[in-house]
Amino acid sequence: MKSRNLIYLSSVFYLFAAHISATGEKIDNSVQAQSMLAVLYAQSSAEYEANNLQTFAGAKLALEKALVNKNWTAAIEQKEDFSEKPPAVILDIDETVLNNIPFQARAIIKGESYPNGWVEWMLEEASTSVAGVYEFLKYADSKGIKIFYVTNRIAIAEEATRNNLKKLGLPFDTDRDVLLMKNENGWTSDKVSRRELIAQDYRILLLIGDQLGDFISLDEATSGMYSRKEVAAKYEEMWGKKWFIITNPIYGRWEASIYNNEYPDTESELMQMRLKALKP
Numbered sequence: 317m318k319s320r321n322l323i324y325l326s327s328v329f330y331l332f333a334a335h336i337s338a339t340g341e342k343i344d345n346s347v348q349a350q351s352m353l354a355v356l357y358a359q360s361s362a363e364y365e366a367n368n369l370q371t372f373a374g375a376k377l378a379l380e381k382a383l384v385n386k387n388w389t390a391a392i393e394q395k396e397d398f399s400e401k402p403p404a405v406i407l408d409i410d411e412t413v414l415n416n417i418p419f420q421a422r423a424i425i426k427g428e429s430y431p432n433g434w435v436e437w438m439l440e441e442a443s444t445s446v447a448g449v450y451e452f453l454k455y456a457d458s459k460g461i462k463i464f465y466v467t468n469r470i471a472i473a474e475e476a477t478r479n480n481l482k483k484l485g486l487p488f489d490t491d492r493d494v495l496l497m498k499n500e501n502g503w504t505s506d507k508v509s510r511r512e513l514i515a516q517d518y519r520i521l522l523l524i525g526d527q528l529g530d531f532i533s534l535d536e537a538t539s540g541m542y543s544r545k546e547v548a549a550k551y552e553e554m555w556g557k558k559w560f561i562i563t564n565p566i567y568g569r570w571e572a573s574i575y576n577n578e579y580p581d582t583e584s585e586l587m588q589m590r591l592k593a594l595k596p
């Protein structure tokens with residue numbers, strides 16, 4: 317009797333769940349849907365593609381200059397005795413090397429927000445590469461430049477991330493750890509200590525990322541909504557010369573700064589804070 321009840325209940329649940337997903341009526345995706353144009357821009361616009369090709373073309377030119385100039389370093393963390401060290405570049409992974417826009421598209425359709433579904437997405441190893449990065453990294457590799465991937469993906473996704481990079485044919489050295497994850501070796505979200513570690517053995521030619529934290533300390537990157545622009549201006553001499561940034565209109569510390577770097581408890585509060593942040 318009990319098992320018959322269970323079967324009945326599960327079939328009711330199944331029908332209920334099917335009803336939800338078939339009609340979409342019960343899914344509240346009002347928060348996620350606010351990202352729709354940003355996601356569509358990154359997923360479908362020629363302009364986003366062209367912008368990324370432009371970024372990596374600029375990075376390639378800078379790499380040629382950096383390689384011959386032994387006094388050149390792109391890392392604030394690199395302070396002395398670096399001219400004879402072998403050359404390296406450091407790239408962030410998400411939305412710099414790997415494109416995760418399908419995950420964002422799913423979030424809108426399902427009405428789910430990060431981190432829901434994020435680990436599953438990483439384990440699928442299905443990310444494509446950001447336009448221009450393949451050619452850039454192949455070129456760097458051909459010049460004997462060490463390529464480091466410094467990411468805030470968590471360590472449990474290390475193998476899947478490595479597999480994903482390799483499936484895309486991107487250079488991946490195995491003589492030392494070139495994939496530096498968050499939570500490995502006590503590393504936090506702040507990438508400073510990982511850049512310091514690389515700087516011990518290599519001259520860092522370029523930094524490439526989509527977030528301020530890919531270039532500077534997390535502390536400095538986590539300033540207020542208005543002062544973040546001042547931080548960008550402070551490093552004016554670096555952008556397009558030693559530091560190359562990919563546009564990310566979908567997520568990042570820039571969004572957190574809208575909420576004073578503290579995400580509110582409710583979705584309605586969050587949407588109100590977004591509205592309040594608009595400057596007419």
Ligand SMILES: [Mg+2]
Nearest residue numbers: 408410411526
């Ligand atoms: Mg990133």
